Amino acid sequence: MKRIGLIASATWRASRHQRVFALTLIAALLLVAGTLWLRPFNFGSSELKFVADLGLGILSLGGAFLAVGVTVQVFFDATENRTLHLVLTHGVRRGEFILGQLGGVVLLLGAFTLPVLALLWSLLWVRETALLADAAGLLDGERMLRPGGVLVAGMALWLKACVLAAAVLWLCTFAGSRLFALGTGFLLFVVFHAHPMLVLPGESAGAVATVLGWLLRLLPDFTAFDAAAAFYGDGRDPVRMTGYAIVYVAAFSWLAARQLHQREL
């Protein structure tokens, strides 16, 4: 456990120094702040809903970009720069290395999600306060924004990015190049979102189609991490969501550790 913590802390520290993190964080903060100027293009939605949806979308895409980009970068840096060789010859097991790297990326994803979510919440709170003041006497003064909902929404997006990072780490263990891992990583993000469309084949389908259908259903369903629903307090259970994420993170980590065992270094 100590070795996992040490690798996680080194991964977190090394990835924090990469430009991709700083640039993604700055871009996300600017885009979220910029939603205030995009309010006129709300397509008929209420102002707060428009800003919230746009902000959560930016958070989701930024998180996915980091989950794929940083995971690929830290893994291939470790193998190409021979850090992995050094780590393994200091008594670290391959499974510990995988969990440590994932731990570092998970911390980084948290460091991205928290400030962006805080900015989004602050903007919404300021606008809601202004709107309530403008409509004084017309509305009952009850706020739409609930801190619990905002936190669960942020947690949902963070968990989603963590599952994606674990899947990408598994990809990296058998990928021959960074480009393959990056491309396939982003494809996974799309496929996991399209999970509800992966319908089971009917009775007339052949054995291969049936097996394939069931295998596809084993993939994580990213609609389980519906941040917008959580944001508006539709009763998403954070404990259930966390459990769902942990199952997939554990499964992908196990697969990654197994694959790394077979990889010729």
Added chain:
Amino acid sequence: MNAGGPGALGLETVTKDYAVGLRGVRLRALDRVSLSLDSGEICVLLGPNGSGKSTLLKIAAGLLVPTAGRCLVHGEPAGGREAMRRIGYMPESPVFPGGFTAGECVRHYAALGGAGGAAGVAQADAALAAVGLAEWSGREARTLSKGLTQRLALALALVHDPQVLLLDEPTAGVDPRATADMLELLVRLRAAGKTVVVALHQLDQAAELAGRVVLLQSGRMKFAGAWAQFLGPVAAATGSVQSLLAGLRGRYLELLDAAEGEGGAR
């Protein structure tokens, strides 16, 4: 060189095949290599690129599993916890991540090896001092010169005080002065009782170490024996060759020192 007997490092008819390409075509990197080294020995691995030197070192370090045969480190199977504790491995041309000083790097690896806190700091300081990097410990590792980077990699291999050192081209891309320092350090480590296995390309460097020689080609061991045996009929000329090489290095360093002196005087 005794094949397969117990010692600091023993390889018993080790064969390693790599699966290459999508079809998994077998490429033999090592072919029935046997080797036995005792404590306090230096073994120089020589051979052209792709001859299997790095593969042999990786198998001894437990990073690769042999296709056939076995490798033992002080009687323990390579790759096991006990064997890992006894080996120090220096990969070829490592690159260190940004944001870490040389001292932090060494302390990190000391902690990974199980020495945390004050013990880890003491081990890291000792390793840095052993390779002459103590004064550079506060410098960011990524900004170190090639020679200092190689020394840092050696410090990482040494930090847990292993008995067997496996070094993959420690002098690659390093200037003559840093090379001389590195070779001198290896000789000191041997004198301290360490078993040193080092892959090299330069014959003059092998001559300076003058340990056992293993010559590999296409994964096969073409020669294994003492330096004097390796020289064979050219042994008679060795004195003059070695003195020429030593003289060249001395002249090079002398000129450098003179230039430094003049530079300082200006």
